Amino acid sequence: MRTRLLGILLVLLACVLAALGVPLATSEAQREQQRVVVDRIDDAARFAALAQNPIGQPDTSAAVEQQLTLDAELRRYHDVYGTSAGVFDLNGRALHAYPSDWTSAATGPSAEPFREALDGRRSHDPAQVWPWDDGNARLVIASPVVWDGDVVAVVVIESPTDAMRAHVLSGWLWLIGGEALAVLFAIGAAMALTRWVLRPVHDLDKVTHDIATGRLASRVAPAGGPPELRRLAHAFNEMAENVEQVLDQQRAFVADASHQLRNPLSALMLRVEVLGMELPDGHDEELAGVRVEGRRLAQVLDDLLGLARAENAGSAASAVDVGGLVADRVAGWGALAQERGVRLEWTPPDASPAAMIAMTTPTALTALAEPVGLGSALDAVLDNALKFTPAGGAVLVEALRVGEEVAIRVSDGGPGLDEEELARVGDRFWRSPRHQNVDGSGLGLSIARALLTANGGSLGFDPRDPVGLTVTLTLPAADVAETQPSPQRSGVLD
Known part of the structure; x- marks a missing residue:
């Protein structure tokens, strides 16, 4: 501009x-x-x-x-x-x-x-x-x-x-020289004027980006500029505060509702079990259906509570050994993968491709993250990958350095998603119409995204060739964050 x-x-x-x-x-x-x-x-x-x-x-x-x-x-x-x-x-x-x-x-x-x-x-x-x-x-x-x-x-x-x-000609040269000086002076004045006019707009753009990426506490600080733009910045701060308040109330409501519904649901399932003991023979199929739906409802409530906690989690990032954390989580999911007949392959940083977890020792690769949140986000992605990979398939996990970021890639062997579905994957409660018969609430990837966003990370989705889906967890590298000074944004309050 x-x-x-x-x-x-x-x-x-x-x-x-x-x-x-x-x-x-x-x-x-x-x-x-x-x-x-x-x-x-x-x-x-x-x-x-x-x-x-x-x-x-x-x-x-x-x-x-x-x-x-x-x-x-x-x-x-x-x-x-x-x-x-x-x-x-x-x-x-x-x-x-x-x-x-x-x-x-x-x-x-x-x-x-x-x-x-x-x-x-x-x-x-x-x-x-x-x-x-x-x-x-x-x-x-x-x-x-x-x-x-x-x-x-x-x-x-x-x-x-x-x-x-x-x-x-001499007079014209003096005239051209005077106009050149006037142009230089005007350029300096125009640059100062545009900087004065656009500084509130620039600050507003940065704060808008921060809020869009989850940093809801960002605000536009009082600064110079035309009165109209100062009023706009003030109105934007009021709007951001109202949005943050509404979101906080929504999350609190979801967390409270999920927590309050768990006890009645547990009592209800206990009564169902008691009634099941008194039912005559021949009603086992109906009772099994009630149990399945009860467990699904309990899972949805747990996921809602987890999403509310993830979105309310503050930033407590520290340097995390990504290789060690990923190796630990892959080892934790190894038994389930073996039970489902799926190969879970882990390629540590700087290791040879297709190296198995039992045969490798991960090298140091540190990222700035909250360890528990990163582990939970990776668990959600691994659970999703194992859920959609058929028996005999493979889930590939790798961690690598990409510029000033650390990336964890999880590639499954499932049916994958088309272009329209890739645009919606990760939304709350969204599930592909082709996968409605697969267990889940549609909140796992949303929880993973919220956990990563809280610490400056991101979650990306790409198709895998020839079939499948690649989910990429991206985090800022710890060494880059340590060498760079903390951001001091002119005119921006975080």
Whole structure:
């Protein structure tokens, strides 16, 4: 979001600078040319005044003296400024001109200004010259020489534009430099502004992620930013507190209800057993069905109580030897696996593949977890794997390091799940329609997920090739957690 917001601000800034810079650059070029034009007009007027007597009264001594003065002024003007200047008759032939090879003003770039001067008009608005124009471009000024109200000659000045174009270009470079500094300043201001505006949003995003991953105590700390975002953060904290309170009440209700229902259920099952002793022969099948349903109901209540305890469990993580814990739990389930005809294979860390538990000694692989909770979560996953693996199949268990995490993978040989079922596996009370005849309450994997989430872990599900399901228990590695400082989130209260 910060990149997009900065991009929008910089685009707007570029448009504003372009809207200001282009007119300023144009104005600078026009101002410089106008200055040169005014100077040349003054020079042309002075030369026209000197040319009046020599042309209007060529035979007088004063006219001869002024003619010599005019020649000297034109020569000096050309030598000093490098500008061509001359006095031309009404046919455009040179009367006094320097350089001396300039013989006609009726052709070339001076033709149009010369014709305007013949009409008694002084050229004052030549075409704009730009820095990228041809170096041979000339700025032409023509002024009529008037005697007794008639135009008797024309003064033409052709000025080179190199110096003017260089001066304009220099002004443009200063303008570009100023706009560049303005851009840098604006970028810094925009970054500070976006940081100020988006900091509450960033904090809100982090706290939302924390709450979504089970850290319900996270809150957005009071911070800067616009008043609207501060009010949003305050409203979000109120909402999070209400959600946490509702969830706590729900869990307390589930735990209390499960606990309170166990005693009546136990009494009910005891009465069923007593009644079964008094029933006549032939009713054993009905009594067996009641017992099965009673045991199933008792299992559901136990699972509900376990889920409530798992979700209410606080974080008491410590460094756990994952290899040793997994080896212990696999050994505990070995007897049940053997009874069901399922091979339970355990690959310790850094051991050869398909190594059996009785033949291996696990190497040290530590993760940050609560030992009892991790063991219970692994028990739920192993129970689920053995439940769905047919006789003759195998359940593979391995523990390995994956980047900065430790993963425990349990792969069964059951029928597996399709893509739609994989999206729902682990939800409370959910069971695949294809597995409704298998014992269970649909809460085992939910309990495992709650136990892992409480300590920063996660539970993942992937299909196994060619058949089966792979369940991955992921936990943060203990050595990474020890070397990294505890998270200090700016603007976030945990």
